[in-house]
Amino acid sequence: MSGETYDLVIRGGRVMDPETGFDALADVALRGGKIVAIGKVAGSALAELEAEGHLVVPGFIDLHAHGQSLPADRMQAFDGVTTTLEMEAGVLPVGAWYAAQAETGRTLNYGAAAAWILARRAVMSDVPLVPGAPLRQMGAAAKDRRWSDDIADSREVEAIVALIAQGLDEGAIGIGIPNAYASGSGVKEMTAVCQLAADRGVATYTHVAYDANIDPKSATEAYIRLIGYAGATGAHMHICHLNSTSGTDIQGAARLIRKARDQGLPITVEAYPWGTGSTVIGASFYADPKFPEKTGRRYDSLQLVATGYRMKDRADVLAHAERDPSALVLTHFLQAGPGEPHLAELDAAITFPGGAIASDAMPWIDAEGETYEGADWPLPERLFSHPRSSGTFARFFRHYIRERALLPLMEGISKCTLIPAQILQGAVPDMAKKGRMQVGCDGDILVFDPQTFGEKADFLQMNARSQGVRHLLVNGVPVILSGELQPDLRPGQPIRRL
Numbered sequence: 001m002s003g004e005t006y007d008l009v010i011r012g013g014r015v016m017d018p019e020t021g022f023d024a025l026a027d028v029a030l031r032g033g034k035i036v037a038i039g040k041v042a043g044s045a046l047a048e049l050e051a052e053g054h055l056v057v058p059g060f061i062d063l064h065a066h067g068q069s070l071p072a073d074r075m076q077a078f079d080g081v082t083t084t085l086e087m088e089a090g091v092l093p094v095g096a097w098y099a100a101q102a103e104t105g106r107t108l109n110y111g112a113a114a115a116w117i118l119a120r121r122a123v124m125s126d127v128p129l130v131p132g133a134p135l136r137q138m139g140a141a142a143k144d145r146r147w148s149d150d151i152a153d154s155r156e157v158e159a160i161v162a163l164i165a166q167g168l169d170e171g172a173i174g175i176g177i178p179n180a181y182a183s184g185s186g187v188k189e190m191t192a193v194c195q196l197a198a199d200r201g202v203a204t205y206t207h208v209a210y211d212a213n214i215d216p217k218s219a220t221e222a223y224i225r226l227i228g229y230a231g232a233t234g235a236h237m238h239i240c241h242l243n244s245t246s247g248t249d250i251q252g253a254a255r256l257i258r259k260a261r262d263q264g265l266p267i268t269v270e271a272y273p274w275g276t277g278s279t280v281i282g283a284s285f286y287a288d289p290k291f292p293e294k295t296g297r298r299y300d301s302l303q304l305v306a307t308g309y310r311m312k313d314r315a316d317v318l319a320h321a322e323r324d325p326s327a328l329v330l331t332h333f334l335q336a337g338p339g340e341p342h343l344a345e346l347d348a349a350i351t352f353p354g355g356a357i358a359s360d361a362m363p364w365i366d367a368e369g370e371t372y373e374g375a376d377w378p379l380p381e382r383l384f385s386h387p388r389s390s391g392t393f394a395r396f397f398r399h400y401i402r403e404r405a406l407l408p409l410m411e412g413i414s415k416c417t418l419i420p421a422q423i424l425q426g427a428v429p430d431m432a433k434k435g436r437m438q439v440g441c442d443g444d445i446l447v448f449d450p451q452t453f454g455e456k457a458d459f460l461q462m463n464a465r466s467q468g469v470r471h472l473l474v475n476g477v478p479v480i481l482s483g484e485l486q487p488d489l490r491p492g493q494p495i496r497r498l
Contacts, residue, residue: 003043004029004037004041004042004043004044005043005044005045005046006029006030006031006036006037006041006043006044006045006046007030007031007032007045007046007047007476008029008030008045008046008047008048008049008443008473008476008478009027009028009029009030009041009045009047009048009049010027010028010029010030010048010049010051010056010445010447010471011027011041011048011049011050011051011052012025012027012050012051012052013025013026013028013051013052013053013054013055013056013447014054014055014056015028015038015056015057015437016055016056016057016409016410016413016437017058017436017437017438018057018058018410018411018413018414018417018418018435018436019418019435019436019438020436020438021410022038022437022438023410026038026039026040026056027039027040027041028041028056028437028445029041029043029045030443030445030473030476031476032476033442033443033475033476033477034440034441034442034443034476035437035438035439035440035441035442035443035445036439036440037439038437038438038439047478049447049471049478049481051447051470051471053449054447054448054449054450054470055413055446055447055448055449055450056437056445056446056447057413057417057437057445057446057448058082058413058417058418058421058434058435058436058437058441058444058445058446059080059081059082059083059417059434059444059445059446059472059473059474060079060080060081060082060083060357060393060416060417060446061081061082061083061085061416061417061420061421061424061434061435062076062081062083062084062085062358062359062361062392062393062420063085063087063205063238063270063356063358063420063423063424064085064086064087064088064205064240064241064270064358064359064360064361065081065084065085065086065358065359065360065361066086066088066089066360066361066362066363067084067361067362067363067364067385067389068084068086068101068110068112068363069104069363069364069371069372069373070104070105070106070107070373070374070375070490071364071372071373071374071375071376071379071383072084072361072363072364072389073106073107073108073110073492074107074377074379074485074487075361075364075379075389075390075463075465076108076359076361076389076390077107077108077469077472077479077480077485078390078394078465078466078467078469078472078480078485079359079390079391079392079393079394079455079465079466079469080393080394080416080446080448080453080466080469080472081108081359081393082108082109082434082444082445082446082472082473082474083108083109083110083111083434083444083495084108084109084110084361085110085111085112085113085173085424085495086110086111086112086113086176087112087113087173087174087176087205087238087240088113088176088177088178088205088206088207088240088241088360089113089115089117089176089178090112090113090114090115090116090117090118090167090172090174090175090176090205091112091113091114091115091118091131091167091172092114092115092118092119092122092129092163092167093129093130093131093166093167093170094112094114094166094167094168094170094171094172095170095171096131097112097131098112098170098171098494098496100131101494102494105490105492106490106492107474107479107489107490107491107492108474108479108492109444109474109475109492109493109494109495110492110494110495111173111428111494111495111496112172112173112176113172113173113174113175113176113202113205114163114164114166114167114168114172114174114175114176115164115167115176116160116164116175116176116177116178116193117147117176117177117178117181117182119159119160119163119164119167120147120152120160120182120185121147122163123147123152123156123159123160123163124146124147124150124152124156124160125144125146125147127144127147129163145284147182148181148182148183148184148284149182149184149284150184151184151185151186151189152185152186152189157188157189157192160189160193161192161193161196164193164196165196165200168196168200168202168497171494171496171497171498172202172496172497173202173424173427173428173495173496173497174197174202174203174204174205174238174424174427175193175196175197175202175203175204175205176204176205177190177193177204177205177206177207178206178207178240179206179207179208179209179222180207180208180209180210180211180222180245180283180285181207181283181284181285182284183209183210183217183284183285185209187225190225190229191229191232191233194229194230194232194233194235194237195233195235197233197235197236198233198234198235198236200427201426201427202236202426202427202497203235203236203237203238203266203268203423203424203426203427204229204235204236204237204238205238205240206226206237206238206239206240207240207241207245208222208223208225208226208239208245209221209222209225210222211244211245211246211247211285211295212247212294212295213247213248213249213294213295213296214293214294217294218247218294219245219246219247219249219253220249220252220253220256222245223239223246223253223256223257224256226239226267227256227257227260227265227267230260230265230266230267231260231265234266235266236266236267236268236423236426237265237266237267237268238267238268238269238270238423239257239267239268239269239270240270240358240360241270241271241272241277241358241360242254242257242269242270242271242349242352242355243271243272243273243274243275243334243345243346243349243350244272244277244331244333244360246345246349247295247296247333248296248334248342248345249345250345250346250348250349251344251345251348254348254349254352257269257352258353261354268354268355268356268419268423269349269352269354269355269356270355270356270357270358270420271349271350271352271355271356271357271358272357272358272359272360272388272392272396273346273350273357273392273395273396273399273400274336274386274387274388274392274395275332275333275334275335275336275337275342275346276330276331276332276333276334276386276459277330277331277333277360277386278305278328278329278330278331278360278362278385278386278388279328279329279331280325280326280327280328280329281302281304281317281320281321281324281325281326281327281328281329282321282325282326282327286302286317286321287314287317287318287321289314291314295333297331297332297333299311299312299313299314299316299317300312301331301332301333302317302329302330302331302332303329303330303331303332304320304327304328304329304330305327305328305329305330305362305365305369305384305385305386306327306328306365306366306367306368306369306384307367311329324369326369327369328362328363328365328369328384328385330386330459334346347406350396350400350406351400351406351407354419355415355419356415356416356419356420356423357392357393357396357415357416358392358420359388359389359392359393360386360388360392361385361386361388361389361392362385362386362388362389363385364379364383364384364385364389364463365383365384365385366382366383366384367382367384375487377485377487378465379463379465381463383462383463384462384463385462385463386462387455387457387458387459387462389457389462390455390456390457390462390463390464390465390466391454391455391456391457391464391465391466392455393416393466394453394454394455394466394467394468395454395455396412396415396416397412397450397453397454398453398454398455400412402450402451402453402454409450417434417435417436418435418436419435420435421434421435421436422435424495427497428495428496428497430495431495442475442476443473443474443475443476443477444473444474444475445471445472445473446469446471446472446473447469447470447471447472447473448468448469448470449468449470450468451468452467452468453466453467453468453469454466454467454468469483470482470483474491474492475491475492475493476491477489477491479491
């Protein structure tokens with residue numbers, strides 16, 4: 001209608017909606033942070049953005065991002081992300097975490113699950129709950145292994161479940177279960193936690209208990225357990241990073257998961273397009289005397305993020321874990337480059353039907369290993385993370401859609417937008433307004449060049465931002481405008497159950 005006035009109109013891009021299949025050259029009009037028109041838009045606007053030659057798609061939704069800070073948001077913005085969530089590790093106390101994010105202000109939309117493992121630490125090792133990065137807290141508590149290694153008795157299970165329930169009451173949007181970091185936990189405890197998830201209508205976001213190639217306690221056993229939890233409790237079991245918790249048998253794990261899904265079990269998956277992971281050196285599975293035998297990896301597959309130092313042997317790992325258990329390490333688990341032996345395994349995780357792309361993005365640290373949460377832009381050079389913190393979605397697009405054509409364009413976009421929104425919307429109905437380009441949906445929009453969109457980060461320059469994003473809107477506000485970050489804008493809103 002010619003008399004309409006809009007806050008902003010995106011002109012002339014190729015608009016793609018993965019839910020309806022809409023794919024056409026069109027304008028997109030926004031008002032009040034919402035999409036109000038798609039098509040040939042007349043009328044006036046306070047601002048117009050040119051999108052000719054570019055794709056206009058929903059902003060990407062990252063289910064698995066540990067950065068959760070202003071610098072992490074800014075790097076992920078250039079990766080096309082508009083909503084970044086801490087679902088695997090989760091947080092506790094939940095209310096205090098959301099309050100801290102609101103006080104700081106966030107570039108992107110944010111949210112978190114309730115942290116099973118932090119509840120376990122609080123109950124079994126008497127560690128106070130404090131707001132903060134959950135991965136670093138897990139590492140800092142590595143010297144008291146009761147929370148990691150011991151079976152919880154019935155009283156402790158009840159207390160753990162109560163803390164998680166409190167987190168859900170405070171707005172958590174799922175339950176984070178990094179089971180491998182406390183693999184001593186019992187099946188009765190896990191069943192109780194999953195039953196809570198089913199009763200509250202939220203998903204669990206699970207790092208399966210084992211990633212070994214051999215029995216006992218193999219990745220296969222871990223997936224069978226997870227499938228059992230879904231069947232026994234009815235809980236939606238979401239599998240975090242299928243690529244990094246299946247050893248070198250991702251295709252075998254994928255077959256198990258497909259069969260379970262075919263039987264109607266509520267199981268979803270995610271993966272990231274790298275053969276290298278990252279976590280803390282104090283993780284219990286690195287101290288296992290049988291680590292090389294179980295994983296097929298040598299100790300030099302573990303590399304300190306801040307210095308590049310590679311571990312020599314188990315004694316070296318234990319010494320570093322004793323000195324600084326929360327130090328971040330890279331773990332090189334697949335040889336998945338072109339022509340390398342594990343490329344088909346990584347491909348099976350990334351192309352899993354109905355699977356989401358999620359980054360597992362890590363916090364940014366300095367050369368001393370301290371977490372950086374400052375407001376400097378560009379990001380200071382001497383900061384480190386994992387290149388997935390900068391370029392997961394851009395790498396996926398470049399490798400799997402543009403260069404290797406393993407997935408159709410619309411399916412690839414769906415893996416980054418609609419599918420993660422659908423995974424969440426059972427617990428958070430408002431997610432039905434994200435991950436879509438439709439009238440009435442939130443103004444979280446990515447405008448990018450499909451010919452140049454790709455990652456620049458690698459293990460030598462981890463904080464090189466991705467290229468190809470022209471505009472990025474969060475709740476209708478352009479946080480990237482003509483390829484430039486608008487550093488003073490913080491329009492991110494909480495994703496929260498209320």
